[in-house]
Amino acid sequence: MSEHTVRVAAVGDLHCAKTSHAGLQPWLSRVAESADVLLLAGDLTDYGLPDEAKALVKELSSVRIPTVAVLGNHDIESGHESDVSQIFTDAGIGVLKGSACEMHGIGIAGAKGFCGGFGRHALGPWGETIVKQFVHEAVNEALKLEAALARLRTKQRIVLLHYAPIQKTVEGEPLEIYPFLGSSHLEDPICQYSVSLVLHGDAHRGQPHGLTKTGVPVYNVAMQLLMRQFADTPPFRVFEVAVSDAAAADTVHPQPPMDTREPAAPVAVDAPRGRRATDLVSH
Numbered sequence: 495m496s497e498h499t500v501r502v503a504a505v506g507d508l509h510c511a512k513t514s515h516a517g518l519q520p521w522l523s524r525v526a527e528s529a530d531v532l533l534l535a536g537d538l539t540d541y542g543l544p545d546e547a548k549a550l551v552k553e554l555s556s557v558r559i560p561t562v563a564v565l566g567n568h569d570i571e572s573g574h575e576s577d578v579s580q581i582f583t584d585a586g587i588g589v590l591k592g593s594a595c596e597m598h599g600i601g602i603a604g605a606k607g608f609c610g611g612f613g614r615h616a617l618g619p620w621g622e623t624i625v626k627q628f629v630h631e632a633v634n635e636a637l638k639l640e641a642a643l644a645r646l647r648t649k650q651r652i653v654l655l656h657y658a659p660i661q662k663t664v665e666g667e668p669l670e671i672y673p674f675l676g677s678s679h680l681e682d683p684i685c686q687y688s689v690s691l692v693l694h695g696d697a698h699r700g701q702p703h704g705l706t707k708t709g710v711p712v713y714n715v716a717m718q719l720l721m722r723q724f725a726d727t728p729p730f731r732v733f734e735v736a737v738s739d740a741a742a743a744d745t746v747h748p749q750p751p752m753d754t755r756e757p758a759a760p761v762a763v764d765a766p767r768g769r770r771a772t773d774l775v776s777h
């Protein structure tokens with residue numbers, strides 16, 4: 495079966511403010527030249543204000559490719575989550591909250607995620623009720639992600655999160671705040687399903703790349719990290735995903751009803767040397 499490449503651009507943590515977004519436009523206008531799809535990994539706004547969302551929509555108007563986002567903690571800070579989401583949705587930007595869509599033959603499952611820490615040092619649901627509620631929030635986000643993955647029928651599946659599912663991509667942040675930057679609960683559905691790659695943000699000072707315990711590549715695409723790591727390129731990454739022509743014939747199918755649960759198929763494709771902000775994902 496013949497295949498072609500779909501270019502997926504990704505960046506998170508734009509932190510668009512009402513007045514300080516002038517720096518976004520020059521490189522956002524280059525995204526459409528470099529990619530077929532844009533994924534935004536949360537913290538789109540600084541304080542979650544509708545005016546900030548409107549400002550970002552204006553900046554994104556030059557990005558004339560399908561765009562899908564998840565929200566971050568900053569986007570819900572002011573209690574206007576639904577208004578902020580609606581502003582993005584009205585602008586044609588898909589907002590995934592434990593939901594999924596398909597574009598160009600690629601499935602995208604998205605959720606904000608939550609924190610609580612990683613591995614054997616993660617916070618457990620024990621003791622005070624409020625501690626249990628905190629842990630349950632991370633479990634609930636993981637369950638939402640699992641449900642979103644279950645809806646996808648594509649061979650290539652991308653997970654879009656704000657919080658990190660593994661510790662590796664938050665390393666570089668102060669050790670004391672690791673538990674507030676992600677949760678291993680998010681790693682479970684990623685390992686359960688056949689996922690091509692995972693994108694997240696939030697950890698501005700983290701590492702650009704890591705692997706889940708089953709070898710799924712995880713990329714931290716926080717804009718601040720990309721600006722530091724790839725100073726000579728615009729602060730977004732582009733992932734080239736091989737898609738069969740038959741799969742790509744489908745357009746966007748929000749939340750398709752078919753459950754395509756499959757055993758996990760480890761994928762361990764690292765960024766090819768010399769390509770800087772472009773990575774190849776193919777299987």
Ligand SMILES: [Fe+2]
Nearest residue numbers: 507537696698
């Ligand atoms: Fe952020």
Ligand SMILES: [Fe+2]
Nearest residue numbers: 537566567696
């Ligand atoms: Fe964040």
